[in-house]
Amino acid sequence: MQDERIQHRFINLFLYAWIAAGILFPSRAWSAATDAAYIRVNQLGYFPDDPKVAVSFSRSPINGRFSVIDARTGKAVFSGKIQPDTAPEWKGFHYYRLDFSPVTLPGEYRLELADRQTRSVDFEIGDRGYSGYAEDLLAFMRQQRCGYNPFLDLVCHQRDGRSAYGPMKDSTYVDASGGWHDAGDQLKYLITSSNAVARMLLAYELYPDQFGDQFNALGQPGANGIPDVLDEARWGLDWIHKLHPAPDQLIHQVADDRDHRGWKMPDQDPSDYGWGPNSYRVAYFADGQPQGLGKFKSKATGVANLAGRSAAAMAMAHRIWKKDLRDTLYAEKCLKAAVSLYALGKAKEGYQQGNSYSAPYRYTEDTWTDDMEWGAAELYKATGLPEYLRDANTYALGANTVTSWMSEDSADHYRFYPFVNVGHFALYGSADPEMKTQLAGFYKKGIEQCLKRADGNPFRTGVPFIWCSNNLVSALITQIILYEHMTGDRTYHGFMVAQRDWLFGTNSWGTSMFTMIPRGGEYPEDIHTSVWMKTGRQVPGGLVDGPLRKDIHDKQLGIAYGQPDEFAAVQNGVAVYGDDNGDYATNEPTMDGTADALLMMACWGARN
Numbered sequence: 001m002q003d004e005r006i007q008h009r010f011i012n013l014f015l016y017a018w019i020a021a022g023i024l025f026p027s028r029a030w031s032a033a034t035d036a037a038y039i040r041v042n043q044l045g046y047f048p049d050d051p052k053v054a055v056s057f058s059r060s061p062i063n064g065r066f067s068v069i070d071a072r073t074g075k076a077v078f079s080g081k082i083q084p085d086t087a088p089e090w091k092g093f094h095y096y097r098l099d100f101s102p103v104t105l106p107g108e109y110r111l112e113l114a115d116r117q118t119r120s121v122d123f124e125i126g127d128r129g130y131s132g133y134a135e136d137l138l139a140f141m142r143q144q145r146c147g148y149n150p151f152l153d154l155v156c157h158q159r160d161g162r163s164a165y166g167p168m169k170d171s172t173y174v175d176a177s178g179g180w181h182d183a184g185d186q187l188k189y190l191i192t193s194s195n196a197v198a199r200m201l202l203a204y205e206l207y208p209d210q211f212g213d214q215f216n217a218l219g220q221p222g223a224n225g226i227p228d229v230l231d232e233a234r235w236g237l238d239w240i241h242k243l244h245p246a247p248d249q250l251i252h253q254v255a256d257d258r259d260h261r262g263w264k265m266p267d268q269d270p271s272d273y274g275w276g277p278n279s280y281r282v283a284y285f286a287d288g289q290p291q292g293l294g295k296f297k298s299k300a301t302g303v304a305n306l307a308g309r310s311a312a313a314m315a316m317a318h319r320i321w322k323k324d325l326r327d328t329l330y331a332e333k334c335l336k337a338a339v340s341l342y343a344l345g346k347a348k349e350g351y352q353q354g355n356s357y358s359a360p361y362r363y364t365e366d367t368w369t370d371d372m373e374w375g376a377a378e379l380y381k382a383t384g385l386p387e388y389l390r391d392a393n394t395y396a397l398g399a400n401t402v403t404s405w406m407s408e409d410s411a412d413h414y415r416f417y418p419f420v421n422v423g424h425f426a427l428y429g430s431a432d433p434e435m436k437t438q439l440a441g442f443y444k445k446g447i448e449q450c451l452k453r454a455d456g457n458p459f460r461t462g463v464p465f466i467w468c469s470n471n472l473v474s475a476l477i478t479q480i481i482l483y484e485h486m487t488g489d490r491t492y493h494g495f496m497v498a499q500r501d502w503l504f505g506t507n508s509w510g511t512s513m514f515t516m517i518p519r520g521g522e523y524p525e526d527i528h529t530s531v532w533m534k535t536g537r538q539v540p541g542g543l544v545d546g547p548l549r550k551d552i553h554d555k556q557l558g559i560a561y562g563q564p565d566e567f568a569a570v571q572n573g574v575a576v577y578g579d580d581n582g583d584y585a586t587n588e589p590t591m592d593g594t595a596d597a598l599l600m601m602a603c604w605g606a607r608n
Contacts, residue, residue, distance in 0.1 A: 035060045037118040038570060039098070039111050040459075040510050042501040043521040044133075045124035047607060051494040054098040054111055054120060055459055055506055056082065057570075064115045066098045071108040071122045078103050082113070085458040090508075091573030095458035121505070121521070130604035134203070134210050134229075136517060136541035137594050137601055141196075141232050142219040143531060143539045144180040144591045146188060149266065150219030151539060152531070156266035157186070160254045161283030162275065165291055167249060171274075176254045176283045179239035184529035184588040186266050188254040190243055190286075190306050191354055191363050195418045196595035197236035198313035198374070201320060202422060204229045206485070207602035208324075226325065229598070237317050237334065240310055247340045252286040252306055256293070256357040263533040286352045294357035299366070302350020307341045308371030309418070312426070314338035315378035335382055342375045346391075354414075359557070364412040369398040373423030380430055392427045393435060396442075399423065405472060406446040409453075409464045410549075419475035419596070425482040436486075443483040447492050450476050457574075459507055460498040465575040467585060470513050470546030471593040473499050477600045500600070507547070509567045509577050514597075515589060516540035526563075526581045528588035533581055542589030543597050547575035556585045 037058040046052045056062060068078035078100055085095040098111060106126035112119045143151040147158070160176040163169075179188045180196070204211060204227065211227040217234065224231070243251040259271050270277045284291060286303040315338040322331035349372070354363030373395035380388035405416040424439045431439060450462030463472035480496040483489065498506075503513045505522065512523040516538055524544045531537065553559070553576040560582040567577065577586045 036569065037062055037113055038510065039113065039118060039120040040506045040508070041111060041120045041123050043121060043123060043505040043512055043518050045126065045129035047127060047129070048104040048106060048125055050101070050497050052099070052101045052103065052125075053498070053501075054100070055085075056096045056098055056113065056118075057093040057458070057508075059093055061094050062096055062113065062115065064113070067112050067114065068100050068103050069110050069112055069119075071110050077105070077109070087458050088456050090457065093572060097458070121510075128608045130601065131608040132605065133517060133541075134598055134601040134605055135212060135214070136514070137598050138228050138232055138541070140515070140539055140541035140589065140594050141180065141591065142215070143542075145219060145235060146181050146186070146266070147178040148218055150215075152266070152535075154265075154267045157269065157281065159280040160188070162273070162280045164282050164284050164293060165287050165289070166285035173280070174245070174251065174283050175242055176251050178242060179236065179254070180591045181266065182592075183590040184527070184584065185259050186264075186269060186530070187256065187259050189354060189363065190240070190250070190252040190310065191365060191414070191417065192592035193236050194240065194306060194310040194313055196592045197233050197240065198309055198316060198422070199596050200229050200233040200236075200598055201313065201316040203599040203602045204233070204320065205316070206599065207606050210602040210605045230320065230325070233317070237313065240313065241333070241337060244310070244337060244341060247344065250286045250303060250306060250310075250341070250344060251283050252303075252352055253284040253355055255281040256355050257359045257361070258357050260359070263530045265530065265534050284355050288348045288350055288352060291355050292357070293355075296356045296358075296360055296362070298353040298355050298362060299364070300350070300352045302348040302368065303352045304345035304349045305351040305365055305368035305371045307345030307348070308368060308373075308375040311338045311342035311345065311375035312371070312378045312423075314341060315375065315382045318382050338375070338379055338382065342372075342379055345372055345375065361413065363414040363417065365414050365417040367399075367402050367416055369395045369402060370418070370421040370423050373399055373421070374426050377423055377426035377430065381426075389430055392423070393431070396424060396427055396435070396439065400442050404446060405464070406449045406476075411464070411466055413467050419472055420479045420482075422482070425486060428486050440483065440487050443479055443486070447476070447480060447483065447495070451492070451495055454495065454498070459502055460495070461502050461507075462495065462499060465547050465549040466552065467548060468545045468590065468593060469548065469575075470503065470543055471590070471596060473503055473546070474543065474593060474597045474600060478596065481600060481603050500604070508570050508572050508575070510570075511577070511579065513544055513546055514540070515542040515544070524579050524587055524589070526579050526587070528581050528584045541594060543593040544587050544589050545593075546586060547577040548586050550574060550576050553585055559583055559585060
């Protein structure tokens with residue numbers, strides 16, 4: 001299999017060179033031309049009532065008009081003026097916005113420039129372009145499962161783990177098996193998994209009709225009478241139950257960067273944490289103190305970030321399993337855990353960060369009031385106890401005093417996590433009119449800050465290009481969707497559409513940021529995961545990290561491309577993206593980013 005992939009890679013390189021030179025497909029010889037012109041569109045397409053704006057760019061000026069062509073008949077259905085972009089120019093290119101919003105008739109189309117004979121990929125206008133893609137994202141989540149992995153049909157990491165920083169003697173065995181591998185690596189974090197569970201439950205509650213039943217609880221093909229999104233959420237819920245074996249105990253991480261030992265199958269993990277390769281892995285307890293068994297230490301002041309959003313997930317699960325699945329036993333188990341987790345957060349307010357061992361990279365979350373707001377709001381809905389509502393209001397006001405990523409141009413990795421404060425939305429339905437106004441105002445303020453940033457780039461992308469920028473784009477979209485649910489105000493809907501279009505091809509590289517979406521389109525293929533490198537099998541739905549600011553990208557340790565950069569001709573000098581397995585900083589799909597994106601996919605799928 002490895003030899004076949006190498007052969008395939010070299011064939012692709014020769015084809016790319018021939019296309020660039022115009023030997024094959026002369027009409028596409030733009031990639032090597034000095035006056036090359038490019039058109040970027042959303043490959044999944046547009047709803048009829050969407051604002052529809054493509055972006056064209058070239059190293060030399062473009063003049064004249066563009067046309068919208070019916071892909072089936074070849075006839076022009078609209079002609080528009082090529083408008084120079086008024087945003088500050090990214091390095092080396094002239095940018096133009098091609099507005100074809102008047103085209104509303106459902107059909108398949110492409111855009112063409114008259115003076116360059118340059119055309120876009122084909123795309124659709126209609127109501128069904130996003131139907132079914134939420135299920136693809138769940139397919140990626142199943143690939144990430146630890147314990148029994150249905151994608152690989154194997155069992156891994158059954159010896160997780162041996163304790164560190166717990167109330168018992170270090171190296172005591174604790175059962176931390178299960179959960180999800182975090183990204184292309186095989187670590188497991190409560191930091192990300194707690195949010196992933198809660199976000200899957202939120203997506204289900206808002207858009208239940210978008211989730212089918214095609215897999216059983218183990219993730220194997222076959223219906224079991226439970227929506228697949230709830231099967232996946234329960235996989236995470238059951239893991240959180242394991243991590244909270246007593247009221248004063250909470251495991252927050254299994255394994256560390258000793259995991260990073262090359263490409264490996266998860267059931268043949270050569271990592272050694274002191275008990276031999278492919279054996280026990282360390283399980284870190286959250287004690288609210290700085291931690292680190294090697295050179296690097298985390299910063300920590302409490303456990304409320306982890307306990308608060310874990311409590312939110314458990315309280316939401318109580319509601320869903322009691323009302324929709326009529327499983328009162330599991331519902332009560334989740335409510336008991338929610339109450340206990342929230343009390344632990346109250347007792348140890350502050351944040352716990354991720355741990356590293358031999359490298360400086362870790363999850364540096366340093367916010368927690370938003371998580372406690374979320375937990376309190378969900379517990380109030382579950383119990384009706386007024387003290388939870390009072391707490392939620394207090395934490396909501398406290399969360400608003402904490403700087404978020406939305407106002408920042410740079411931030412440490414995952415510092416402001418989760419990237420959208422769902423607590424405001426959870427509290428909104430229970431709040432009094434004055435608090436409702438404040439909560440909506442908090443969302444509005446963040447959106448406005450991103451809108452101001454978007455004026456500085458031709459694609460109107462409202463996020464800073466820090467590590468996992470795609471997660472920020474997804475978060476911004478989610479915040480606008482939730483704001484619209486809360487207020488009915490669609491002022492920022494067009495801005496949200498621009499963020500959506502960025503994720504599916506209206507970007508410098510013309511690529512979707514989700515694996516295998518859309519089928520037959522341009523999407524990440526040579527991703528930074530062991531599963532891909534060891535099996536050559538693709539799985540749909542994984543959201544990759546996304547473009548990273550060039551000055552940050554150039555400083556990352558160990559990035560090494562295994563082939564020439566296929567996007568070299570369109571790298572803009574501001575943000576870098578590479579579809580190469582050696583680029584862990586931009587092309588690694590993440591479990592939590594994919595789970596977060598479920599809500600927006602379900603929202604758009606609901607339009608059909």
